[in-house]
Amino acid sequence: MKGHTVLLCHLLLGVQYVMCSDHELYEYLNMTEPANRQLYEFKLHHKKPIGILTTGAGQLVEIRETVTLNSDAFSNQYFINLLTHNNAERIPERNVHAKGGGAYGYFEVTHDVSEYIKSDVFNGIGKKTPIVSRFSPVTPNLGGSDLVREHRGMAVKFFTKEGNLDLVCISFPVFFHKDPIDFPSFVHSRKRNPKTNLMDFSMHWDFVTKRPVTMHAQLWLLSDFGIPNGYRKMNAFAVHTFEVYNKFGKRYFVRFNFRTNQGIENLSTEQAEEIQARDPDYFNRDLYNAIEKKHFPSWTLEMDVLLLEDVTKLDYDPFDITRLWKKGTYKTVPIGCLTLVQNPDNFFKDVELSAYDPGHLVPGIIGGVDDLFRARRFAYRDTQVYRLGVNHNRIEVNNPLYRKVYNRDGVPPVRENMKDAPNYYPNSFNGPVPYVDPNRPKDKFVIYSSNAVDLQPAADFYNKILQCEDQRERLVNNTVTLLLPVSPKLQRRVIRLFSLTDENLGKKVETGLKKALHMHPHPPIIHTLKFIVHDKHAI
Template sequence: MSRQYTLAEGQPQPSNSSSVQLRNGHGGGHVLLQDTQLIETLAHFSRERIPERVVHAKAAGAYGYFEATHDVSDLTDASFLNTIGKKTKVLLRVSTVGPERGSADTIRDVHGWGMKLYTDEGNLDWVFNNTAVFFIRDPIKFPSVNRAHKRHPRTNMPDADMFWDFHVGNPEGTHQLLHLFSDRGTPASIRHLNAYSGHTYTFTKSDGSFRYIKVHIKTRQGVKNLTAAEATRLAGTDPDHLVRDLFDAIEAKNYPQWDIFVQVLEPEQAEKFNINIFDMTKVWPHADVPLRPIGRLTLDTNPRNYFADIEQAAFSPSNMVPGWGPSADPMLQARMFAYPDAARYRLGVNYQQLPTNKAVVPVYVPTQRDGFMTFGDNYGDDPNYVNSMLRPTTFKKNVVQAATTLSEKHEKWTLEMANAFTTTVTPEDYVQATALWHVLGREEGHQDHLVENLADSIAGVTHAGLLQEVYKVFANVDKQLSARIQAAVEAKKKGQADKVNAIAGSSGTDKHAMHTK
């Protein structure tokens, strides 16, 4: 079907490739202010960019579907899981965290996994990472950990002193550091990437029962990672490698898939568990809490327009559906505020009305209306206020009361566990990091890569006192690990000093030669 160029208000235009000018016959001319098309074109161009995400700016994205593969009716009433074979449309956005949108996507970083399930009970967002743990467990540190990983406020460059000063001061994240600086920190492609909820969530049922869960998403293509050298080469030759790999695979109908599992803890088990189940720096050992399959994810459609589908997409762990609930995880509780608040800032207060974020089920929130960019009829003449539960408004009486799922006894335990988070770091905080160090020893060369990658970063530390503190942190994981890191850093620093001296000596020789001439 042919189309005619128009203005944004619909007025037909003879051309979109020339402005209206008064010409003088010699090739020059005066542009007229009456040329609305020119004014609109220039004005829109200056306003095309929306605020970049503070974190997770660089990303790839695609559409697909989630398929329920196993009966979990004993665990949850969630509709998207209630029938084997049931399919739910999905939007997936996978990103780096710290760098800007134009950065190389093979840079060493955690990778975010934002997934929107358009269920028949509303949108459910999975805002996960490719690591099962995180750097911190107290949400007040969230801005600081991200700032420490970004650019120094004076030099506007990444800064090793800043990075390691933060992590020495917050060593509960050492387990995550081992993940980040292993080859797992540089995945070969999104298709070969696992993802994890990290947070503890709950499966709930209408009878008031619930279970604690963690989600594991396992690639069916097999996990593949890059070495530091491979990642650096790709950063220079193909900085969009991860984006390109996913897009090309889907275009070729080589649709990637992932199997999805949950770990499940009964409330009584959680109360007796040997770790705090709300601590995001810890994993639940599979030997104690095995994986239970629930579904499969398939990506089969590339976005038609990246900005409309992916850049305007907004994800928040607060977007939940019946049968899926939060826990007392402090990091989760804080993210349930921070993520939608970031979307309101970046996209506007009505961001849920954008097509990529809009639910596929009817939405009725008459107390949430007006504001910039309101679409539709804005709920017409429906009242924009609520009365008490005892006396609903005379004009609208459709009131639904949600069921309470936690018992008072368990709520007391939950509060006690949540209040147990302090700045104190105990030897227990290094146990799982030590276990990971030994696991890496089973993979040929992986420990060597970890030491080399850590040394590359730590060698940038300029404060001698801070260096010693870094070594002490890793000594708490394994003394051999710390010693190997220290030896590698000293070798790199010596190499850097020799190079500087050689350059200085060469420069001095050149100057002397020029003088003697």
């Protein structure tokens, strides 16, 4: 570089122009985190303006059209184009998982799993498949905080030769309920009160006590695992038990799990609270900066495997997504490694427009056999149609490697819209035809779910998954904090449920609540929240 470079330093009360030397700019670019220097790096890669300014229709913009004062503004097509586009540039945000980040990468097969699953994407050691992944907390709106206490999403789209495969995972190995009819109420109880438009812990605890099946996942939420130290340092679980088959048509049941290779780290309530005060985008910033620094985050994909004959001998329901499989009843098989290597060039195009659907499967994977998975097949597609339009799978970030369909038209993008091919099936004119999978099992596997509430998995989590009294104590403290604002009657209901789960746990929550109420007779404002490192093999 030659001469001086002008840096624009935006201050609260205006814009100050600061002259700095080449050396100072060099230091800025080499010492500042990647997210903050993005604009300067763009300029370094583009020595001159990247082109002539145009309207959306490609009309060249003359410099006098960039000002409207004392002119006929409504004859200025550039001005009209800017203003009207600005009015329409928002799309509906996701009802849940609205705020998130994402990245591109690849999945590499490291182990031979052909004995269990015939899917091409998981077979052939060394095979690499491009992926795009999105990470997100559940309840915050687009401008919310990354540091809330809750489970988080990690959705992965594999662009395979057999179609897109979406594994839509969460940071807990269990979910809150198994009846799909509970999902809208579950979401509403964790979102905003329709009167106050504020988060309301009375709604939260009322739903938990009315649906005790949520207790197991609720304890995960209240424990150290409720706030991971960024997306890179958490595991992710597809939760459902998937029916899969191999090239000989033999059926297996598996649970897919992503294990972080960065090591599990969690934040205490106090630490998350401190970070949130200065950087509510901490998770997204951490992911972006790590990739830009070439500290590429990775996860090992494993599957826990049960044989069909094993299922009939178990003393628990392996299809119940509110409980873990019991150790010693299954085997764990590593599949490969997922690595993120590239940040999106444009967040809206690559993250906000991304659409994941657990019903997007490939040959070899039939899918989850429980009722909630079946409901998600419908619900995820329906929400993407509402949010992005019926052609959301033709948007670039979702576009499969190969597609031949009879669907036509609708809100763009339509791409080639299948050109002049027949638009109905069956037909006699050589439109696309289905294939026959000779390996797919011919008989259908059906399960029936129990309505009984089993609190034993929750008790096992408290007594076995949590490894020391410090972890249990933090769970109790987090519970007490969230109980302070609710009514005494609801507090008693919560303590009763905790006591039914584990008598000692109930007593600790009751004692902690009495102490907190004595210290804070008026419920304090609830903030959502030491690095806590966990053994990656513990869960």
